[in-house]
Amino acid sequence: MTTISYPPKPSPGDRIAVISPGAGLPGLFPRPYELGLERLREEFGLEPVEYPTTRRMGATPQERAADVNAAFADPEVKAVVASIGGDDQITVLPFLDRELIRANPKPFFGMSDNTNLLAFLSNTGIVGYHGATVMVQLGRPVAMDPLTAESLRAALFTSGAYELRPAERWNDVNRDWADPATFDEEPPTKPGTGWTWVNPDRVCEGRSWGGNLEILSWLLMADRELPRDLSVYDGGVLFLETSEELPSATEVFRILRNMGERGLLRRFSALLMARAKTWSFERPNSPEEGARYATEQREAVLRAMRTYAPDTTIVLDVDFGHTDPQLVIPYGGLVRVDGPARRITVTY
Numbered sequence: 001m002t003t004i005s006y007p008p009k010p011s012p013g014d015r016i017a018v019i020s021p022g023a024g025l026p027g028l029f030p031r032p033y034e035l036g037l038e039r040l041r042e043e044f045g046l047e048p049v050e051y052p053t054t055r056r057m058g059a060t061p062q063e064r065a066a067d068v069n070a071a072f073a074d075p076e077v078k079a080v081v082a083s084i085g086g087d088d089q090i091t092v093l094p095f096l097d098r099e100l101i102r103a104n105p106k107p108f109f110g111m112s113d114n115t116n117l118l119a120f121l122s123n124t125g126i127v128g129y130h131g132a133t134v135m136v137q138l139g140r141p142v143a144m145d146p147l148t149a150e151s152l153r154a155a156l157f158t159s160g161a162y163e164l165r166p167a168e169r170w171n172d173v174n175r176d177w178a179d180p181a182t183f184d185e186e187p188p189t190k191p192g193t194g195w196t197w198v199n200p201d202r203v204c205e206g207r208s209w210g211g212n213l214e215i216l217s218w219l220l221m222a223d224r225e226l227p228r229d230l231s232v233y234d235g236g237v238l239f240l241e242t243s244e245e246l247p248s249a250t251e252v253f254r255i256l257r258n259m260g261e262r263g264l265l266r267r268f269s270a271l272l273m274a275r276a277k278t279w280s281f282e283r284p285n286s287p288e289e290g291a292r293y294a295t296e297q298r299e300a301v302l303r304a305m306r307t308y309a310p311d312t313t314i315v316l317d318v319d320f321g322h323t324d325p326q327l328v329i330p331y332g333g334l335v336r337v338d339g340p341a342r343r344i345t346v347t348y
Contacts (some may be wrong), residue, residue, distance in 0.1 A: 002227075004207060004332045006127045007105035009157055010078035012045030017071035017079070018134055020054045021064050022086020022113040025135060027055040029177040032139030033083060039138045043149070044156065046079075048134075054083060061088070065095030068117070072101045079156065084135040085112030085243075090218055092116070093225070098124050107156070109133070112243055112322065115211030119225040122209065122332035129155050129348075130211055130239070131320060131328035141175070142186040145325035155328040155348045161336075164318070164327050164344045167192045172277045172290075172323040174244075187324060198302065198314035200339030204269035206236035208335045208346075213240045214247060217255045220262070233267040237335040241274030241321030242297065246283050249296035253304050260308030270313040270337040272329075272344065273301050274321030313339050 010016060018037065020026065026033035033055075040046045051067035053059035071080045093116055101124055108114075108121055108128045118128040131137065132152045138144060144152075147167055154162045169189035175182040210216065219225055242252065259265050276297045278290030285293060298316055305312055315337065320327045329335070334347035 002123060002125045004122060004125050004127055005105070006159065006333065007107050008078070009107060009159060010046065011157070014046055014078040015049050015076050016040065016046045016081060017051065017074070017077045018048045018054055018081055018083055019051050019067045019071055020056075020059075020083045021068055021092050021117055022082065022089045023084060024053055024056040024059055025084045027057055029135065031180070031183060032135045032177055035183070036134035036138030039144065040134070043144075044153065049077060061091040062095050065092045068092070069097045069100055072104045072106055077106065079107045079109070081108070082110030082114045082117075082133050084133050085110070085114055087113055089113045089116040090215075090222060090224060093120055096120060101126070109152075109155070109328070111326075112212050113215060115215040116219065116225070118211055118331040119219060123225050123227065127333040128331040129328050130331050131155075131326050137324075137326055140187070140324065141183045147319070147325040147327065151326075151328045155330070158348055160347065161345050162348050164346060166194045167319045167325050170275065170319065170323055170325065173279045174281070193317060195318055195342070196298075196316040197339060197342060198316070199311060200313060200342065202313060203336070203338045203340070204235075204237060204313050205334065205336040206269055207332055208237045208239055208329060209233055209332065210239040211241070211331065213242050213252065213255055214245065216240070217258070220258070230263055230267055233264065235269050236267065237270045237272065237337060238265070238268040239272040239274070239320065239329055239335070242276055244277055244280045244322050246277065246280055246293065249300040252297055253300035256301065256304035257307070260304060265305065265309040265312070268309070268312060270315070271305065272318045272320070272335070272337070273298075273314065273316045275317040275319055275323045277322040313337055315344065318344065
């Protein structure tokens with residue numbers, strides 16, 4: 001069993017690597033990327049360091065892996081953050097130098113396709129951080145959401161307990177990054193709905209595992225970054241979110257069903273399910289269609305959990321997925337789910 005530990009934290013003034021292990025989208029959409037870099041410098045006091053493929057679309061898996069390895073190897077770099085996600089980061093994993101990275105542990109921040117690298121780091125013995133990419137959260141028009149900024153600052157610079165809070169307002173409708181007018185005003189938001197608790201009769205505390213559900217399904221199909229002894233997850237906290245590709249409720253249920261058949265779901269004492277993103281440029285759902293999509297996804301999750309892990313404590317609509325704001329979740333770190341008190345506390 002791999003012992004997982006928290007890497008040293010950066011301090012204001014330190015250098016932080018900005019990499020694109022998924023896709024070099026900063027080259028196509030420079031405005032949100034440059035805005036994110038500006039905020040890293042001015043609001044967080046960090047000095048971003050770019051790598052050869054950070055802004056380059058079409059970089060090979062070997063080239064992107066070389067950037068990851070170089071970022072961890074550089075003693076002047078104190079943390080690593082992804083520019084954005086993608087859809088083929090699984091092809092980068094075979095070219096990562098596990099021993100080099102194990103010998104140079106650093107906080108890594110990313111989400112979505114970066115679930116690949118987060119799972120890799122967890123199996124290497126390093127706690128990572130699910131959330132806060134440069135282009136999306138840091139590059140948000142006009143200003144970062146205060147809840148996102150507070151969570152990221154705590155995860156970057158502090159160690160210890162941090163209590164998550166439901167978003168008072170949220171958004172999941174994007175505007176076109178290619179349109180300069182997008183950056184003239186903050187995204188419109190709607191009132192938050194709070195969290196929904198199922199089986200909240202206990203306190204659960206354990207190390208977290210999960211990330212983006214679709215990416216996890218690919219890792220499971222490729223048999224990547226999953227230990228042979230599933231008992232390492234016993235008593236842990238599973239956290240899952242779905243992407244802007246808006247997987248159907250049927251697909252969500254089938255992925256969870258297969259995880260259940262593999263014996264995974266029953267291992268965890270609690271499940272945190274992120275608020276579903278319900279709108280995309282390809283599927284611009286109306287508010288009514290979006291609400292129906294979210295309801296169907298919740299029902300699919302509960303159906304799978306009733307079948308394979310009926311006693312698990314579940315919290316639905318937690319704000320750590322593809323919606324805005326986004327709370328940072330330590331990957332492989334400690335998470336405490338207090339059902340009676342309706343509180344979630346993470347350890348950064």
